[in-house]
Amino acid sequence: MDTTDDAVQSLRSLILAAERYRAVLAAHVGLGVTEAQAVSSLSVHGGRGQKELAVDLGLTSGAATALVDRLEKQGIAQRSPHAWDRRRTIVRLTARGHQVVEESRVWLSALFNDATEDELERLAPLLRGVADRLGDRCREIEASDGWSYRRA
Amino acid sequence: MDTTDDAVQSLRSLILAAERYRAVLAAHVGLGVTEAQAVSSLSVHGGRGQKELAVDLGLTSGAATALVDRLEKQGIAQRSPHAWDRRRTIVRLTARGHQVVEESRVWLSALFNDATEDELERLAPLLRGVADRLGDRCREIEASDGWSYRRA
DNA sequence: TATTGTTATACTCTATAACTATA
DNA sequence: TATAGTTATAGAGTATAACAATA
Numbered sequence: 592m593d594t595t596d597d598a599v600q601s602l603r604s605l606i607l608a609a610e611r612y613r614a615v616l617a618a619h620v621g622l623g624v625t626e627a628q629a630v631s632s633l634s635v636h637g638g639r640g641q642k643e644l645a646v647d648l649g650l651t652s653g654a655a656t657a658l659v660d661r662l663e664k665q666g667i668a669q670r671s672p673h674a675w676d677r678r679r680t681i682v683r684l685t686a687r688g689h690q691v692v693e694e695s696r697v698w699l700s701a702l703f704n705d706a707t708e709d710e711l712e713r714l715a716p717l718l719r720g721v722a723d724r725l726g727d728r729c730r731e732i733e734a735s736d737g738w739s740y741r742r743a
Numbered sequence: 744m745d746t747t748d749d750a751v752q753s754l755r756s757l758i759l760a761a762e763r764y765r766a767v768l769a770a771h772v773g774l775g776v777t778e779a780q781a782v783s784s785l786s787v788h789g790g791r792g793q794k795e796l797a798v799d800l801g802l803t804s805g806a807a808t809a810l811v812d813r814l815e816k817q818g819i820a821q822r823s824p825h826a827w828d829r830r831r832t833i834v835r836l837t838a839r840g841h842q843v844v845e846e847s848r849v850w851l852s853a854l855f856n857d858a859t860e861d862e863l864e865r866l867a868p869l870l871r872g873v874a875d876r877l878g879d880r881c882r883e884i885e886a887s888d889g890w891s892y893r894r895a
Numbered sequence: 896t897a898t899t900g901t902t903a904t905a906c907t908c909t910a911t912a913a914c915t916a917t918a
Numbered sequence: 919t920a921t922a923g924t925t926a927t928a929g930a931g932t933a934t935a936a937c938a939a940t941a
Contacts, residue, residue, distance in 0.1 A: 601870040608877040722757040830899040
C-alpha cells in the first residue's frame with residue numbers, strides 16, 4: 592500500500608470513528624444525531640440564521656423548522672427575530688445548550704490527555720487542515736455533480 | 744483559548760466535515776448514508792458477519808437485515824453462509840461494491856494531493872491515533888453509562 | 896438456553912410541495 | 919419576483935418485539 596493509500600485508509604477509520612462518536616455522545620446527552628450536529632454547528636459557528644443552519648446540515652427548510660422546534664422544546668436552543676429582516680430567524684444556544692457543548696468539550700478533551708503541549712500545537716492545525724480540505728472537496732463534488740446535497 | 748480547547752475545536756470541525764463528506768459522497772454514488780457507512784466499514788474491516796456489521800454501525804439486527812437487503816438489491820454486497828455455523832451470514836462487498844470503494848479512494852486521496860511524502864507519512868499515524876482514541880472514549884462512555892448505543 | 900437472523904408493526908425524521916409573510 | 923420560514927403529507931429508515939433456526 593502506498594503512502595497516500597495509507598493516509599486514505601486512516602482517514603476512513605477516523606470518519607467512521609467520528610460518526611460513532613456522534614451517535615454515542617448524542618445518546619449520552621439525550622439528543623438525536625441531527626440535534627447533536629446542530630448543537631455542534633452552533634457552537635463552532637455561533638448563533639445564526641435558521642436557513643444557514645439548514646444549509647450547514649444539509650436539511651430542507653421544512654426539516655429545519657422541525658429540528659429547531661425540537662431543540663426549543665428541549666430547551667437547547669431558541670429562536671429570536673433578526674434585527675432588521677423580519678423574514679429571518681436567528682437560532683442561538685441557550686444556557687442549557689452551552690452546557691451540552693461544555694459536556695462534549697470535556698468529553699473530547701480527554702482524547703488529548705496524554706499528548707504534550709508541543710504535540711497538540713502541531714496536531715490542531717493538521718486536523719483543521721484536513722477538515723478544510725474535506726469541505727473544499729465536498730464543494731467540488733457538488734459543483735461537478737451540478738447539484739448540492741444541501742437542500743435549504 | 745488554551746491549546747487543548749483549540750485541538751477540541753479543530754476536532755469538532757473535522758467531525759462536522761466528515762459527516763458532510765459522508766452525505767455528499769453517499770449522494771454522489773447513489774447510496775444512503777447508512778449504506779455508505781456499511782460499504783466503508785466492509786472495506787476497512789473486510790467481509791464479516793451480519794451481526795458484526797450491525798454492531799459496527801450501531802444498528803439492531805432487524806435494521807441490519809433491511810440494510811443488507813438493500814445492499815444486495817443494489818448489487819453492492821452479498822450474503823454468503825458461514826463456513827460451519829449455519830446461524831450466521833457473512834456479508835461481503837461485490838465487485839461493484841469494491842468499485843464504489845475505489846471511487847471514494849480516488850475522491851479522498853485528492854485531499855492529499857499537495858502534501859509531500861514526508862508529511863503524509865507523519866499525518867497518517869496521527870489520524871489513525873485520533874480514530875483509535877475516539878473509539879476508546881466511545882467504549883468508555885458506553886461502559887460508564889452502563890449502556891451501549893450498539894443495538895445488535 | 897443463548898445466539899443469529901427474519902418479520903411485522905409503530906415511530907421518528909426528512910423530502911416534497913404548497914403556502915404565508917416579508918424583502 | 920425572490921427569499922425565509924411554516925405546514926401537511928408521504929416516504930425512508932429504524933427500534934421494538936415476537937419468532938424460527940441453529941448452537
